[in-house]
Amino acid sequence: MAITGDQRLLKRINRMALVRLVRSRPGLSRADLAQETGLTKSTVSLLIQELIEEGWLRENEIQATGNIGRRPTPLCLNGHRLVVLGAELNADIVRVVVMSLAGEQLFEQQLDSPGEAPVEQKVRGLLDLLAEAVASLAPGQRNVLGLEVGVPGQVLDDDLVDAPLLGWHEVALGKLLRSGLARGPLGNVPVYILNNGDAAALGETEFISGEEAADPLLYIGLDQGISAGVIVGGRLLHGRRSFAGEVGHIQLLPEGPRCRCGRRGCAESCFGLEALAASLGCSMQELFARAQTEDPACMKQLSVAGKQLGMLLHNLWTVLDPARIVLGGTACRLGESPRVS
Amino acid sequence: MAITGDQRLLKRINRMALVRLVRSRPGLSRADLAQETGLTKSTVSLLIQELIEEGWLRENEIQATGNIGRRPTPLCLNGHRLVVLGAELNADIVRVVVMSLAGEQLFEQQLDSPGEAPVEQKVRGLLDLLAEAVASLAPGQRNVLGLEVGVPGQVLDDDLVDAPLLGWHEVALGKLLRSGLARGPLGNVPVYILNNGDAAALGETEFISGEEAADPLLYIGLDQGISAGVIVGGRLLHGRRSFAGEVGHIQLLPEGPRCRCGRRGCAESCFGLEALAASLGCSMQELFARAQTEDPACMKQLSVAGKQLGMLLHNLWTVLDPARIVLGGTACRLGESPRVS
Structure with a gap:
């Protein structure tokens, strides 16, 4: 058990380190990355292939170096092509935004939604907004990495355990959304359900790095209730x-x-x-x-x-x-x- | 900057993963570890050599496997040989303990020390206790990894910024202790100054693993004042x-x-x-x-x-x-x- 956890952690750390290295020094090759990280070339190749397939990284044109032999392929972040969907299911509104990994907001739309609406009604509203959001993106030009849904309540794995403001208890929200999405253009896009304070806290760190990054970061949401993310x-x-x-x-x-x-x-x-x-x-x-x-x-x-x-x-x-x-x-x-x- | 940080993080994580793997499955060889972690054999060898030199790991006797060729050397934790010194500088007492990494307490001694004693007096008392602690260990049998000193106040790097209970402000405690230790048998042993709540919280996790480990862990110290470590x-x-x-x-x-x-x-x-x-x-x-x-x-x-x-x-x-x-x-x-x- 401990070993599997370590291996998974190690893989995540290694993937993160590779993406960070490429982000801070675009143009590094697989060989450069192997040298920088101390990982084997085959491990690096495997992880880079995954990251390219998931749309995190892309290969740049090969430049003539004047050296003899096969040229190393420079890698860089695939920031503009990659988009993430963000949604808020709250007591009074349902809202969807689309952001590129480069930090551009490409879409925003919201619906008024009455206080304690039934789950199905809010979810239907959310699915409609998401369909609109996807329709607004030029086909084939954007790669949707995932959907993050913020809810005012306690979330465990995929389930909303308790959301007093919505009057919802024990809702299998992840399952519900996935089955709704499976029938539309988003298919089986990864869905992440988060407490809304947590989602906001992540949002405050996602596009910030270097000097600007702050840790620990505390987000406090002052709404009908009070939420927070750390x-x-x-x-x-x-x-x-x-x-x-x-x-x-x-x-x-x-x-x-x-x-x-x-x-x-x-x-x-x-x-x-x-x-x-x-x-x-x-x-x-x-x-x-x-x-x-x-x-x-x-x-x-x-x-x-x-x-x-x-x-x-x-x-x-x-x-x-x-x-x-x-x-x-x-x-x-x-x-x-x-x-x- | 970011890259150096990543590399350092990676090295620490890799070392930690190696020690954990050896702890949970004693007898793994360098080749096993390379396979488990995806690191190159040369990276593993380098890290293992460091860990052996620092006394974290040791090589076991090679066992006959019945296979042909050079036998892989089994590795294990060097727990009984490795000891850490723990000290408490508090308003009423000065205390020293010695623990092996295997979790045995080898020494404990304390001095009463009046409320707001001057820094030099408490430090002298601590140095005396430390000399006693070292004298109690069989020479050459124990490898002192470091000294951790808990103080009731705010610590930044090595300095005690503020300890109202001791009446101390801006004390370069690390420097003071190091120069005192340099003249004795502990020489330039690594010294870590910590808030006492933090030290206690670390103590509650250091010798606990697997099912028993709890995260987040909150330690609350109820003394003259109230301290905590998370x-x-x-x-x-x-x-x-x-x-x-x-x-x-x-x-x-x-x-x-x-x-x-x-x-x-x-x-x-x-x-x-x-x-x-x-x-x-x-x-x-x-x-x-x-x-x-x-x-x-x-x-x-x-x-x-x-x-x-x-x-x-x-x-x-x-x-x-x-x-x-x-x-x-x-x-x-x-x-x-x-x-x-």
Whole structure:
């Protein structure tokens, strides 16, 4: 068991090292890579072939070197051709974006979707948007690597274990999406189901490297509820059962308002958008309107919420000492600075 | 830069994989290891030579296989010969232990050391204990791999940035110890300075593997102050400036007792041993005596402290979803179960 795990880890690390080397020094050949990594030429060839077939790398034109003998083939990243689909299934919306690995956004579209819609209805909406997204790409010009779906809840492997905001429990979301996709143009594209905070945290690191990269990175999503994602050592922090980052349920006020989880004074029950609106006796839409007109009761509530958010950030800082904190989510529209570095 | 980092990472991962393979399947040869890992035979030979020279691995007697040709040399872990020194520099004690890599404790000794003793005095005490420890080992029979020193404060590289409990700030502890050791039998043994919570967390994973290993692992040290160490993905979580795990300063009660950090209601100011003793108007020694005799005022305070510890554990759980929480420190003597799994 341990050995298989080691081998798998080793293969992943080796593939990652090869892609990184080619990304930072385009034009390296297989022989160069074997020398740089200490791997056998046959191992390098095998891994490079995989990476080319999956569309991560491509071979460049061979250049005349003036040397005698077979020319080594320079390799480079296949960034513009490779695209990833991102989707959000949330309480109020369903959204799809298409990004190239080079970081261009090629498509974005969203549907309003009522609060606790049945699973089938949201999934149908998502499949329609995905079909639109694929239709927008010139055929044969783009290589879809995968679909990542962010959901506001706890995800274990492919299944949504619990998403209180959607009112969904124990939904085999991966299976459901795959069978829906199998009938369309995306066929058996790899599907990854992620907690939305985790998905956002990954998004904040995926296209950032070198000096700009920050580790640990903490993403906090301020929406109806509060989500988070943590990157440590370049990887998502999952925890034992994928509960890591459930920071909406950090207790801030032992005598505070009752939370849906049963405790009192959780961050989410103090300043999640739903709790904020409830404390003002209005809807979430009205909350935004009242903030816009600087309604005094609303401003007072937001100032308290700001202090509580500060306490949450301080508490998370003591645990993680993050190199970067990114604040996201619709509540950012209530303030000015969506990004704190 | 990125390439050097990748190469170093790769080498470390490869060395680790080789040691793990040999640990889980003693008797593997260099050729077996090359096949298992996909590394070239020359890379494997080079790494194995290093690992043998550093005393991690040793060659076993060659067994007759009945096959023709040169016999492959079986490799195994050199666990009993290899020892590590562990030291604790704390507010009230200085302590040294010697452990073999096979997990036997070979030596333990401690000195009482008054609260805020000057750096030089504590370091001299530590050097004396270390000399005693080395003298206790049969000469030539043990190979000292390194010395790990745990301190109650923030450590950056080799320096103790801040240790409020010791009253020490900006102490070049690594340099100080190295120059003291250079004159003795340990010579230039590698020295690692670590936050004490981090050191304890590493200790909880170092000799545990397979089914028993837990990741993430959270260690919480309940002493005069509160320390913690977090293992994620097999490594210590350091954070950006080695502040990760400073969970004594998670705010539990926004209106709670004033903490030495300036905030109110930090975990440490609520139920650190010093705060507990202060709230009962007694010394820490008296606190233990009063708990022993089940003094009612003391028991009431301990019951509140227990609830607050529960809140701290809940909050840390939401962030990390640990697979194991280990409680340590002198405060465990106040309760019964030092280990919660």
